[in-house]
Amino acid sequence: MILIDGKKYRDELLEEYKKKVxxxxxSLAIIQVxxxxxxxxxxxxxxxxxxxxxxxxxxxxLDTEDEKEVEELINQLNExxxxxxxxxxxxxxxxNYDRLAEMIDSKKDVDGFTKENIYKLYMKEEAIIPCxxxxxxxxxxxxxxxxxxxxxxxxxxxxxxxxxxxLALTNRDATVTLCHSKTKKLKDIxxxxxxxxxxxxxxxxxxEDMVKKDFVGIDVGINKVxxxxxxxxxxxxxxxxxSYITPVPGGVGPMTIAMIIDxxxxxxxxx
Amino acid sequence: MILIDGKKYRDELLEEYKKKVxxxxxSLAIIQVxxxxxxxxxxxxxxxxxxxxxxxxxxxxLDTEDEKEVEELINQLNExxxxxxxxxxxxxxxxNYDRLAEMIDSKKDVDGFTKENIYKLYMKEEAIIPCxxxxxxxxxxxxxxxxxxxxxxxxxxxxxxxxxxxLALTNRDATVTLCHSKTKKLKDIxxxxxxxxxxxxxxxxxxEDMVKKDFVGIDVGINKVxxxxxxxxxxxxxxxxxSYITPVPGGVGPMTIAMIIDxxxxxxxxx
Numbered sequence: 001m002i003l004i005d006g007k008k009y010r011d012e013l014l015e016e017y018k019k020k021v022x023x024x025x026x027s028l029a030i031i032q033v034x035x036x037x038x039x040x041x042x043x044x045x046x047x048x049x050x051x052x053x054x055x056x057x058x059x060x061x062l063d064t065e066d067e068k069e070v071e072e073l074i075n076q077l078n079e080x081x082x083x084x085x086x087x088x089x090x091x092x093x094x095x096n097y098d099r100l101a102e103m104i105d106s107k108k109d110v111d112g113f114t115k116e117n118i119y120k121l122y123m124k125e126e127a128i129i130p131c132x133x134x135x136x137x138x139x140x141x142x143x144x145x146x147x148x149x150x151x152x153x154x155x156x157x158x159x160x161x162x163x164x165x166x167l168a169l170t171n172r173d174a175t176v177t178l179c180h181s182k183t184k185k186l187k188d189i190x191x192x193x194x195x196x197x198x199x200x201x202x203x204x205x206x207x208e209d210m211v212k213k214d215f216v217g218i219d220v221g222i223n224k225v226x227x228x229x230x231x232x233x234x235x236x237x238x239x240x241x242x243s244y245i246t247p248v249p250g251g252v253g254p255m256t257i258a259m260i261i262d263x264x265x266x267x268x269x270x271x
Numbered sequence: 272m273i274l275i276d277g278k279k280y281r282d283e284l285l286e287e288y289k290k291k292v293x294x295x296x297x298s299l300a301i302i303q304v305x306x307x308x309x310x311x312x313x314x315x316x317x318x319x320x321x322x323x324x325x326x327x328x329x330x331x332x333l334d335t336e337d338e339k340e341v342e343e344l345i346n347q348l349n350e351x352x353x354x355x356x357x358x359x360x361x362x363x364x365x366x367n368y369d370r371l372a373e374m375i376d377s378k379k380d381v382d383g384f385t386k387e388n389i390y391k392l393y394m395k396e397e398a399i400i401p402c403x404x405x406x407x408x409x410x411x412x413x414x415x416x417x418x419x420x421x422x423x424x425x426x427x428x429x430x431x432x433x434x435x436x437x438l439a440l441t442n443r444d445a446t447v448t449l450c451h452s453k454t455k456k457l458k459d460i461x462x463x464x465x466x467x468x469x470x471x472x473x474x475x476x477x478x479e480d481m482v483k484k485d486f487v488g489i490d491v492g493i494n495k496v497x498x499x500x501x502x503x504x505x506x507x508x509x510x511x512x513x514s515y516i517t518p519v520p521g522g523v524g525p526m527t528i529a530m531i532i533d534x535x536x537x538x539x540x541x542x
Contacts, residue, residue, distance in 0.1 A: 115390040122389055123430060149455045157441055163393060166437075166449070170428055173453040175460070178437070182444040184420045189446070192459060 001239055002143070004218075004246040006135075009142055010254040014053055017261050021054040024268040026084045028110065028260075029058045029077045033070060033092040043089055049257050055264060058083070067095045071103060078105040084271075085110035085264045107271075110263050113159070121164060124171045128263055133165045135255030136197065136218055137172070138262075143244055145195070145216050148173035153190050155179045155206075155232070156199035161220055165197065186210070198232035205232040208241065217245040220252050272510055273414070275489075275517040277406075280413055281525040285324055288532050292325040295539040297355045299381065299531075300329045300348045304341060304363040314360055320528050326535060329354070338366045342374060349376040355542075356381035356535045378542075381534050384430070392435060395442045399534055404436045406526030407468065407489055408443070409533075414515055416466070416487050419444035424461050426450045426477075426503070427470035432491055436468065457481070469503035476503040479512065488516040491523050 028050050032039055047057045062069055070092065077083045086108045088101050106116030112128040120127035129137075140147055152169055156162040157180040166178045177189050190196050190210040198206055199220035211217070217239075221232030231248030239245050246252055299321050301314055318328045333340055341363065348354045357379045359372050377387030383401040391398035400408075411418055423440055427433040428451040437447045448460050461467050461481040469477055470491035482488070488510075492503030502519030510516050517523055 115386060118393055119386040119390055122393065122434060149453055151456065151460075159394060163438075163441075167434075170434075170449055170451070173451075175448065175450050175454040177446065177448040178441055179446050180441070180444070182420055183446040185422065188463060189422075192463075 001242050002244045004139055004143055004244050004251055006139060006246060006251045006254040009139065010258045013138075013258050013262070014049065017053040017258075017265060020265050024265065025056075025082075026054075026264050026268045027056040027058060027082055028264055029060065029083050029086045030089060031060045031062065031070065031073060031077075031087065032089045033062050033064065033095060035061075035063075036089075036091060036093070039089045039091070045257055046087065046260060050261060050264075053261055055261065065094045067100065070095065070100055074100065074103045078103075078108060083108065084268050087111060087260070107267065110260055110267075112164070112263065118164065121167050121171070128267070129168060129259075130160065130164045131256045131259035131263065132161050132199075132220065132252065133168050134259040134262065135252055136165065136220070137168060138259070139218070139246070139252070139255055140195070140216075145244055147195075150174050150194040151177070151192060152195040152197065153177050153179060153193035154197045154199070155183075155186070155190075156201075156220070158199065161199040165199075200232050202232055203230050204234040206238065207234045208237045211238055211241050213241050214243040215241065217242045218252060219246050219248050221248065222253065272513050273515045275410055275414055275515050275522055277410060277517060277522045277525040280410065281529045284409075284529050284533070285320065288324040288529075288536060291536050292532075295536065296327075296353075297325075297535050297539045298327040298329060298353055299535055300331065300354050300357045301360060302331045302333065302341065302344060302348075302358065303360045304333050304335065304366060306332075306334075307360075307362060307364070310360050310362070316528055317358065317531060321532060321535075324532055326532065336365045338371065341366065341371055345371065345374045349374075349379060354379065355539050356531075358382060358531070378538065381531055381538075383435070383534065389435065392438050392442070399538070400439060400530075401431065401435045402530035402534065403432050403470075403491065403523065403527045404439050405530040405533065406523055407436065407491070408439060409530070410489070410517070410523070410526055411466070411487075416515060418466075421445050421465040422448070422463060423466040423468065424448050424450060424464035425468045425470070426454075426457070426461075427472075427491070429470065432470040436470075471503050473503055474501050475505045477509065478505045479508045482509050482512050484512050485514040486512065488513045489523060490517050490519050493519065493524065 050057050077086050086104045106114045112130040117127045152174045166176045169176050187210045195216040197218040201221050203223045203225050219231035219233045223230050229249050321328050348357050357375045377385045383399040388399045423445045437449045440447050458481045466487040468489040472492050474494045490502035490504045500520050
């Protein structure tokens with residue numbers, strides 16, 4: 001069993017990014033509305049890693065319930081040639097997040113969730129790929145785990161991970177089964193899968209009897225159990241059946257934030 | 272084994288549509304560029320069935336290689352309140368079909384292929400559903416074949432059938448495996464499937480050893496073999512293992528054209 005070390009790979013990538021950013025001029029705008037605790041933490045990390053590689057971060061914390069103010073800021077940032085990418089941190093209390101996020105220029109859409117980028121992903125055109133999806137694919141590639149021709153079971157059909165991941169992996173010639181809460185005989189499906197990717201958010205969701213020998217396990221779940229962070233896998237009991245497996249924490253998580261920077265560099269290189 | 276009779280159901284639907292159209296005023300604009308043989312036949316059928324239920328059809332056959340002319344016509348039709356829906360018949364010789372089709376107002380996009388409608392399908396919002404996809408789902412519902420909780424194997428990942436069908440059936444709580452030319456161990460997957468939907472275009476692609484007893488077979492393939500139209504199924508040899516199965520011709524095909532009318536009625540009712 002080989003442990004997929006997302007933290008180590010992230011740090012290697014950050015070193016690479018630092019060199020690339022030297023030759024580019026990259027500014028990331030982060031918009032936060034209100035003062036959500038979890039958002040504060042996410043934003044602190046986004047600022048930390050972006051700054052670390054030399055990206056300039058402009059942070060806007062709006063204490064407002066007026067959507068117009070957010071709209072105006074997004075429009076200004078869209079038109080500002082000095083801004084490479086924009087993140088509207090979710091949630092935006094008392095505002096329609098989806099509508100506001102959709103206003104971000106697709107060329108500055110670091111998260112890859114705008115209509116334009118999702119449609120490009122669907123059409124297999126060059127798109128800004130959502131960060132967690134891109135992070136998972138980078139990890140698989142880094143460990144030389146074949147995607148093309150693999151039978152991949154994704155559990156969780158959300159718009160942030162499951163659905164875009166299914167499209168992206170199908171584009172890479174994997175055969176994807178997209179499972180979810182209404183799936184019957186989940187075990188029959190996971191047991192046949194070369195790669196199992198769980199993005200549910202339920203501890204011990206994937207147990208030893210559900211996986212085949214030498215499967216690859218990618219755990220996107222983040223759950224708190226007795227103050228400890230765990231994923232969706234019953235890790236201790238399934239790890240020895242795996243050929244490769246991500247730990248939680250330290251697997252997919254660190255990659256997601258690195259992919260924000262990856263997307264920003266991609267955007268800067270295009271312009 | 273029950274034969275899924277798409278022709279009979281189409282005719283029933285056309286009777287229903289006729290009554291509905293009486294209370295609405297529906298105009299369909301069809302744009303053809305050049306004189307492709309196959310297109311001529313498709314258009315003849317679209318005009319025939321639309322007229323039959325009382326829909327007014329405006330047919331524009333442009334003998335041009337100037338994309339601007341097509342653009343201008345689409346813009347005019349978009350702005351014309353008397354036009355309910357627009358079809359740009361593919362192909363458009365020497366022109367960028369995708370770019371032109373994308374210019375159609377998403378509210379008049381009968382085929383459901385514009386960015387706006389695909390994105391809505393992805394987001395599980397109310398969308399104009401592509402006609403073949405909608406036709407298959409209507410057939411399953413008509414024969415009371417459960418979609419929610421079923422394991423469905425789709426073969427073919429095209430933008431017209433496979434991919435939008437995977438999204439639509441996932442939205443309906445099916446567990447979908449999207450297979451294609453790079454899929455390994457296809458038989459292992461089809462043998463587990465409650466419903467097999469083939470949209471490949473290869474005769475005898477699905478054989479008796481690949482299906483389980485009482486499977487449901489939906490054949491979207493249209494192939495010519497010795498002058499005879501056949502689907503992707505080795506129909507004679509698999510039909511007795513099926514609980515329900517579509518013939519080719521007479522299964523999915525007739526539904527597709529009916530769904531053009533279904534989409535037009537939906538559009539007219541919304542406005």
